[in-house]
Amino acid sequence: xxxxxxxxxxxxxxxxxxxxxxxxxxxxxxxxxxxxxxxxxxxxxxxxxxxxxxxxxxxxxxxxxxxxxxxxxxxxxxxxxxxxxxxxxxxxxxxxxxxxxxxxxxxxxxxxxxxxxxxxxxxxxxxxxxxxxxxxxxxxxxxxxxxxxxxxxxxxxxxxxxxxxxxxxxxxxxxxx
Amino acid sequence: xxxxxxxxxxxxxxxxxxxxxxxxxxxxxxxxxxxxxxxxxxxxxxxxxxxxxxxxxxxxxxxxxxxxxxxxxxxxxxxxxxxxxxxxxxxxxxxxxxxxxxxxxxxxxxxxxxxxxxxxxxxxxxxxxxxxxxxxxxxxxxxxxxxxxxxxxxxxxxxxxxxxxxxxxxxxxxxxxxxxxxxxxxxxxxxxxxxxxxxxxxxxxx
Numbered sequence: 001x002x003x004x005x006x007x008x009x010x011x012x013x014x015x016x017x018x019x020x021x022x023x024x025x026x027x028x029x030x031x032x033x034x035x036x037x038x039x040x041x042x043x044x045x046x047x048x049x050x051x052x053x054x055x056x057x058x059x060x061x062x063x064x065x066x067x068x069x070x071x072x073x074x075x076x077x078x079x080x081x082x083x084x085x086x087x088x089x090x091x092x093x094x095x096x097x098x099x100x101x102x103x104x105x106x107x108x109x110x111x112x113x114x115x116x117x118x119x120x121x122x123x124x125x126x127x128x129x130x131x132x133x134x135x136x137x138x139x140x141x142x143x144x145x146x147x148x149x150x151x152x153x154x155x156x157x158x159x160x161x162x163x164x165x166x167x168x169x170x171x172x173x174x175x176x177x
Numbered sequence: 178x179x180x181x182x183x184x185x186x187x188x189x190x191x192x193x194x195x196x197x198x199x200x201x202x203x204x205x206x207x208x209x210x211x212x213x214x215x216x217x218x219x220x221x222x223x224x225x226x227x228x229x230x231x232x233x234x235x236x237x238x239x240x241x242x243x244x245x246x247x248x249x250x251x252x253x254x255x256x257x258x259x260x261x262x263x264x265x266x267x268x269x270x271x272x273x274x275x276x277x278x279x280x281x282x283x284x285x286x287x288x289x290x291x292x293x294x295x296x297x298x299x300x301x302x303x304x305x306x307x308x309x310x311x312x313x314x315x316x317x318x319x320x321x322x323x324x325x326x327x328x329x330x331x332x333x334x335x336x337x338x339x340x341x342x343x344x345x346x347x348x349x350x351x352x353x354x355x356x357x358x359x360x361x362x363x364x365x366x367x368x369x370x371x372x373x374x375x376x377x378x379x380x381x382x383x
Contacts (some may be wrong), residue, residue, distance in 0.1 A: 025207040027196045031202060048202070057265070067347050076271045078279045082271075085365045108261070116189045120243040129369060130376040133276065138183055139190040152275030157380035164379075170181045 001101045012133045017068075019056055030055070033073065036136050037080035038125050054079040066149070072099065073140060074150050077133055082131075123172035131165035140167060205318040220258075227254055242314045250311075286367060291359045294352045301348055 007079045010126055016023075030051050038044040058075050062068065124139075141172045194202070235247035267286070271279040290300055 015272070019206065019210050023203055024199075027199060027202045027206070028191075031194060031198070032190065045205075047204060049209055051233055052206050053213055054272050056210050056213050058269055061273060078272045078274075078276060078378055081276060081369070082279065082283055085369055090216055114192075117192055128372060128376075130373050131278075139187045141187055141191065152278070153377070153380070157377065160380040161247070161376060166181075166183065169318055173181065 002053060019059070020158050022055065022059075022068070022072070023052070026069060029069065029073060032079055032140070033076040033136060035121060036132065037084055039122075039125055043087065047080060050083060051076045051079045066146075070142065070150055071147055073137065073142065077136070077150075081129060081133075119173060120177050123169055126172055127165060127168055131161060131168055134158065134162050135169055136164045214227055220261075224254060224258060246314045253263055277370065277373050280373065283367050284363065284370065287359050288364045291356055291363070294356045296358065297352045298349060298356075301345060301352075305345065 023030075031048060034044050034048045034051060038047045054075050055072055056175050058071075062071050068116075120139075124135055127135060133151065134147065137150065142150070144155065144158060151158065153161070229251045231247045235243045264286075267282060271282040274282075
C-alpha cells in the first residue's frame with residue numbers, strides 16, 4: 001500500500017495521503033470495523049460516517065510514528081466504542097446477507113465464504129468489547145507488537161486477553177454451527 | 178466453519194468489499210469531508226457575522242452601556258470558540274489514544290455535560306432576564322410601537338406570553354432530557370471501563 005507524502009484533504013499533516021486515497025485504501029478496514037460493532041444497517045451507516053469524520057479530523061495529528069493503517073484502525077475502534085456507549089440498545093434488525101462479488105467465477109464458493117464471514121461477524125459482535133477489540137485487530141492482520149502498542153497493554157497481557165478471546169470466539173462459532 | 182485457525186479466519190474476515198459497496202463508501206466519504214469543510218466555514222462565518230452585528234448595533238447607539246454589552250458579547254463569542262477548539266483537541270486525543278484513556282475522557286466529558294446542563298436548568302430564568310436587559314440596552318426603543326397595542330389587546334399579549342413560556346419550558350425539558358440521557362451514557366461508560374479494568378486485572382493474574 002503506497003503512501004504518498006502529499007497534504008491531507010482533512011487539513012494538515014504532510015505525511016498522510018489525500019482523504020480520497022485513504023478511503024480507497026482503508027475503506028474496507030473501516031467498513032469491517034463498523035460492522036463488527038454495529039449490527040443494525042442504519043446505525044452502521046451512521047457509525048461509518050462518524051468514523052470517516054473522525055479520520056478526517058484526526059488526520060492532521062498523524063505523525064507517521066506508526067503506520068497509517070494502525071492510526072486509522074485505532075481511530076475507528078475508539079470511535080466505534082464511543083458510538084456503542086451512546087446507543088440505547090434496540091433489538092437488532094434482521095441482517096441483510098453480505099454482498100457477493102458480482103463477477104465472481106465461482107458463486108458457490110463465494111456463497112460459502114459469505115456465509116462463513118457472516119457467522120464470524122455475528123460471533124465477533126457477541127464478544128465482550130475488550131476481547132472483541134483484540135480479535136478484530138488480529139483478524140485485520142496486525143502483528144502482536146502493533147496491537148500491544150495500539151491498545152497500550154503489555155505483550156503478556158495481550159497474549160492472555162487474546163487467548164480468552166479466542167476461546168470465547170471458538171465456543172460461539174461452534175454454537176452457531 | 179468447523180476448524181479454528183485465526184489465520185484462515187483472517188482471510189475470511191478480510192474479503193474485499195464488492196465494487197458497489199466501495200463506491201457507496203466513497204460517496205459517503207466525499208459527503209462527510211464536504212460537510213466537515215462546510216461546518217468549518219460556517220463556524221468562522223457565524224463568528225464574523227455576529228461580531229459585525231454587535232459592532233453595528235454599538236456604532237448605531239454609542240453609549241457606555243451598549244459598548245460594554247457589545248464587548249461582553251464579543252468576549253463570550255471568543256471564549257465559546259476557544260472552548261470549542263479545546264474540546265475538539267481533547268476529543269482528538271481520545272480518538273488517537275488508548276481505549277481506557279478515551280473512556281476516562283468520555284466519562285469526564287459526560288459528567289461535565291451533566292453539570293453544565295444542571296447549571297443551565299438553574300440559570301434558565303436569570304439568563305432570560307439578562308437577555309432582556311441586553312436588549313433594553315442595545316435597542317431601548319425597539320418594539321415600542323407594538324407594545325401599547327399588545328398591552329391594550331389581550332390576544333397578542335397572551336400569544337407572546339404563551340410563546341415565551343413555551344420556549345422556556347421547551348428549553349427546560351430539553352435540558353432535563355439531555356441530563357437523563359447523559360446519565361444513561363455515563364452508566365454505560367463506567368460499566369465498560371470496569372470491564373477493561375477487570376480484563377487488565379485478569380491479564381496481570383490478580
